Structures are given as structure tokens and as C-alpha cells.
Amino acid sequence: MSLPYDITDKQSIINFAKKLLGKTLRDICDLVAPNASLDKGSFGKILEKFYFLYEPNSDAQPDFKEAKLELKSTPLKQLKKKQYRSKERLVLNIINYMDVVHQHFEESAFLKKNAHLLLIFYLHTKDTSVLDYVIKLVDEWKFPDADLEIIRQDWEFIQKKIRAGKAHELSEGDTFYLGACSKGATAQTTRQQPYNTILAKQRAYSLKQGYVNHIIASLAKHKTEVYGKLITQSILHQKPSIEEIVIERFTPYYNQSLEQILEHFDFKLNRKSKNFYANLTKAILKIDLKHAIEEFEKADIIVKTVRLKENNLPKEDVSFPAFEYTRLLEETWEESEFKAILEHKFLFVFFQFENNQLFLRKVKFWNMPHADIEASQKVWLEAKRVIQEGNIVKKISNKRYYTHFPSKKFSTIAHVRPHAKDKDDTYPLPTLDQLTDKNNYMKHSFWLNNQYIKDKIYLLPKEVL
Known part of the structure; x- marks a missing residue:
């Protein structure tokens, strides 16, 4: 069968792909297509x-192997201001635990398949058939040198963990741009690993959602944000x-007071500003305060500033964004917002009170261990049960509301409590509250317990594989 593009010519394939812009699958595909299965992943x-007139496959070679070009389609979401953002991470090829331990990055199955990507972004619209999603962006992508260096380091960390017999403990928070995400028909899909008899959850390489947003902005040539870089061409x-x-x-700033640190800068930081600590972090990292930190944005790094009491216990628990009650009921654990947050990489900046002054003690990159992520599921499940049963409020005493949401007594890791501006800052309930x-x-959110932060983040030495 004659193809409408030259399989050996990269540009011919890209030009043919660009004819998809502004169209839907229903517009451009054979009428047989509507009878195809429309489950998740059916768009691609x-x-x-x-x-493109070839049979979908899971070959180790790129989809267009003669042109060394890999095809990937992925959904967009549209924000209120009409900008497009990635709806999810970009999943690449399955990690073969048995093979990857014998590979070098430059000749790896990952790089051979994904060095040059042909990306097709379509707008995901709720309650719409995949056949009617509109294709908004089509272009090629090759990793810039600075990004490829970070991706190499990420790949090598994943490999190192597998070599240590810890494939079953892999987490997306282990790495910066290139993640190891769960991939399988169910959460129970597993594979053998080479240096441990424990079956490991099947995982695939993936580009973090923040990195995909960077690709979208770069290809669409509508970068409105101005970024400061940690990794410059000179280093x-x-x-x-x-x-x-x-x-x-x-x-160099460790064990200095906040006042001493501020003296190092030739500009003033507003101590009363809501973003004071975020700006202080940028100042220390030598990033212009008006700029976002490019590497942090690409890696979806969550920065948390923690103030410790003199006994090393954080003064407060650490909060996450408020959850929508209805949405939480619709989620599965694997696709939940709470699990996704816990799988991020965090940067903790620790200050400690001493004689009523704050001193910088240390900063630490951290991601939650796989076992603790799994243990956090019981907090999520309990919150879900309380909402589902309409059994949120336990009692009202002196105008104060007490709830059945999981408290610190329920879990040593996390709990649920209010996260609202005031009592009128609310979300709809899927079921009327019984009381x-x-x-x-x-509004409520999940919070990390301050004792957990002390014991498992601040005091615990960094794990060495």
C-alpha cells in the first residue's frame, strides 16, 4: 500500500502530520475509525x-524507524485565560527492568526511541468523543543540551535504583524531568526485576507535566513567562x-539569621509579603525576583519553607491545595490529585527559631518513599468515605465544627483539616451533610503532619543507593 508520506524522510512525515492542525479524528480518518475502541489511549x-496507516505496536524502535522519529499524541487542557497547558505527563516507552541495567544512556533503548519526537497535542473536552477532540499543535521536539543532561542524570538514577534491587520502590518524585510512572491495565500490573524476587509495578519513562508545559510554550512560540536559569551554557x-x-x-547561608542573610543583597525584600520566602529562595539562587525558576517549573518542584521550633518540631503542619469534594469521589487512588502531589519532588527550606530569631539550617530535596505514599492511601480512602456517607460534621461546640475527617491520630503521615479563607469559602458537597x-x-485539604516532617524529612539522612 502506498503511503501519503515518505517513511525515510523526517520532514515529509512532519509535513504530513501538520495537515492535522485544527482538525479532529472524525475529519481526517477513514469512516471505519468510529467503530474502533474508544477507551483511554484510543486517540493515539x-x-x-x-x-499514518500503520498498525499500533510496542516496538523498541521509533514508530517511523527509517526516519528515527517517534510519534506521541497527548491531551491539552485550556485555562480560564485561554492558555493551553498539558493535561498530564507525557508517557514514553515501558521500562524493561531486566535490560536497562546493562545499558549506557547514549545507546539506551530510551534514547534510541525518544531522541526525536513528533508531538501531536489535542484539546481534551469533557463529555466529548475522542473522535471530536480538536488538534491544536503539531511539531517535532529534540531535547536541548541542558535538558538532555538532566534527563541523562534522571535515567541513570532510575537505572541505579533498579540495580540496587529497588525497582518496586521507584517513584516519580525520584527524578527531575524524566519520571518513572505507573503504566499498566491495572495498578496490579507487575514485572520481574533482576536483583530482587519482589515483583515491581510496571512503569514507563515519562516527561513530567511541567516539562511538557515547557515544550508546549516553546513549540507554540507564545512564551509569556520570563525564566531564570540555574544551568547556564557557561556551566x-x-x-x-x-x-x-x-x-x-x-x-554559605547555613546558620545565619534571616537578618544576616538579607544583608547580603543590594535590594530590599518585603518581610510582610505573602511571597517573601519564595523571593528569598530566588535571591539566594541568584534568580531575578521577576522570573520563575526554569528548572523548578520543568521538574514540577514544590518548594516548602518550614519554620522549626527549638526542639526541631515544625511550628506548623505542611498544607496542600484544597480538594473538591465531588471530584475526590470521582477519583481512583492511582489517578487522585493527592497521590499525584505526593509523587512530586519537594525542596524543603528549613529555618529554626533561636532566641526569637530565625536561622537557616539547611535545604533538602526530598520525595516521599514509595511505602509512605502507599500508606497515605488510607487517609485518602477515609476522607472519601466520610464525604460519600455525608458524615462530615461530628459535632458543633461553641460555634466550632468538629469533623470525622482523618486526624493526626488516624495516620502518622498526613491528616485532613480546613484550608479556607473563612467559613464562607466552601466547595459543594455531593451528599448533604447529615448533621x-x-x-x-x-474547603479542606490534606496536610503533612509536623512530626512526620521532623522525623522523616528534617532529621533523616538522605538515602544513599
Whole structure:
């Protein structure tokens, strides 16, 4: 069968792909396509079979192997201001635990398959058939040198963990740009690993959602944000890691008071500003305060400033964004917002009170261990049960509401409590609350327990594989 593009010519394939812009699968595919299965992932399969005219496969080679070009389609979401953002991470090829331990990055199955990507972004619209998603962006992508260096380090960390017999403990928070995400028909899909008899959850390489947003902005040529870079062209030859750069820039300020640190800068920071600590972090990292930190944005790093009491216990628990009650009920654990947050990489900046002054003690990159993520599921499940049963409010005493949400006594890791501006800052409830008969309730969120932060983050030495 004659193909409408030259399989040996990269540009011919790209030009053919760009004819998809502004169209839907229903517009451009054979009429047989509507009879195809429309489960998750069917957009890409239909595109391959009915537009590019090849059978979907899981080959180790790129989809267009003669042109060394890998095809990937992925959904967009539209924000209120009409900008497009990635709806999810970009999943690449499955990690073969048995093979990857014998590979070098430059000749790895990962790089052979994904060095040059042909990306097709379509707008995901709720309650719409995948056949009617509109294709908004089509272009090629090759990793810039600075990004490829971080990706190499990420790949090598994943490999190192597998070599240590810990494939079953892999987490997306282990790495910066290149993640190891769960991939399988169910959460129970597993594979053998080479240096441990424990079956490991099947995982695939993936590009973090923040990195995919960077790709979208770059390809669409509508970068509105101005970024400051930690890794500049001048230091690229040193092959620095993001972690090394950050620690190196913070270390000279360790055990200095906040006042002493501020004296190092020739500009004033507003101590009363809501973003004071975020700006202080940028100042220490030598990033213009008006700029976002490019590497942090790409890696989806969550920065948390923690103030410790003199006994090393954080003064407060650490909060996450408020959850929507209805949405939480619709989620599965594997796809939940709470699990996704816990799988991020965090940068903790620790200050400690001493004689009523704050002193910088240390900064630490951290990601939650796989076992603790799994243990946190019981907190999520309990919160879900309470909402589902309409049994949120336990009692009202002196105008104060007490709830059945999981407290610190329920879990040593996390709990649920209010996270709202005031009592009128609410989300709708899917079920009327039994005690109050209300159909909405003050916003709540998941919080990391301060004792957990002390014991498992601040005091615990960094794990060495």
C-alpha cells in the first residue's frame, strides 16, 4: 500500500502530520475509525492506524524507524485565560527492568526511541468523543543540551535504583524531568526485576507535566513567562545537577539569621509579603525576583519553607491545595490529585527559631518513599468515605465544627483539616451533610503532619543507593 508520506524522510512525515492542525479524528480518518475502541489511549491508536496507516505496536524502535522519529499524541487542557497547558505527563516507552541495567544512556533503548519526537497535542473536552477532540499543535521536539543532561542524570538514577534491587520502590518524585510512572491495565500490573524476587509495578519513562508545559510554550512560540536559569551554557560542560547547584548556593547561608542573610543583597525584600520566602529562595539562587525558576517549573518542584521550633518540631503542619469534594469521589487512588502531589519532588527550606530569631539550617530535596505514599492511601480512602456517607460534621461546640475527617491520630503521615479563607469559602458537597443538612462545606485539604516532617524529612539522612 502506498503511503501519503515518505517513511525515510523526517520532514515529509512532519509535513504530513501538520495537515492535522485544527482538525479532529472524525475529519481526517477513514469512516471505519468510529467503530474502533474508544477507551483511554484510543486517540493515539486511531491516529496511527487510520491517518499514518500503520498498525499500533510496542516496538523498541521509533514508530517511523527509517526516519528515527517517534510519534506521541497527548491531551491539552485550556485555562480560564485561554492558555493551553498539558493535561498530564507525557508517557514514553515501558521500562524493561531486566535490560536497562546493562545499558549506557547514549545507546539506551530510551534514547534510541525518544531522541526525536513528533508531538501531536489535542484539546481534551469533557463529555466529548475522542473522535471530536480538536488538534491544536503539531511539531517535532529534540531535547536541548541542558535538558538532555538532566534527563541523562534522571535515567541513570532510575537505572541505579533498579540495580540496587529497588525497582518496586521507584517513584516519580525520584527524578527531575524524566519520571518513572505507573503504566499498566491495572495498578496490579507487575514485572520481574533482576536483583530482587519482589515483583515491581510496571512503569514507563515519562516527561513530567511541567516539562511538557515547557515544550508546549516553546513549540507554540507564545512564551509569556520570563525564566531564570540555574544551568547556564557557561556551566553546562561541568554536567551539574539541579540538586548540586541549589545546595551549593544555599550552603554559605547555613546558620545565619534571616537578618544576616538579607544583608547580603543590594535590594530590599518585603518581610510582610505573602511571597517573601519564595523571593528569598530566588535571591539566594541568584534568580531575578521577576522570573520563575526554569528548572523548578520543568521538574514540577514544590518548594516548602518550614519554620522549626527549638526542639526541631515544625511550628506548623505542611498544607496542600484544597480538594473538591465531588471530584475526590470521582477519583481512583492511582489517578487522585493527592497521590499525584505526593509523587512530586519537594525542596524543603528549613529555618529554626533561636532566641526569637530565625536561622537557616539547611535545604533538602526530598520525595516521599514509595511505602509512605502507599500508606497515605488510607487517609485518602477515609476522607472519601466520610464525604460519600455525608458524615462530615461530628459535632458543633461553641460555634466550632468538629469533623470525622482523618486526624493526626488516624495516620502518622498526613491528616485532613480546613484550608479556607473563612467559613464562607466552601466547595459543594455531593451528599448533604447529615448533621448540618448543608449542601456545601468549608474547603479542606490534606496536610503533612509536623512530626512526620521532623522525623522523616528534617532529621533523616538522605538515602544513599
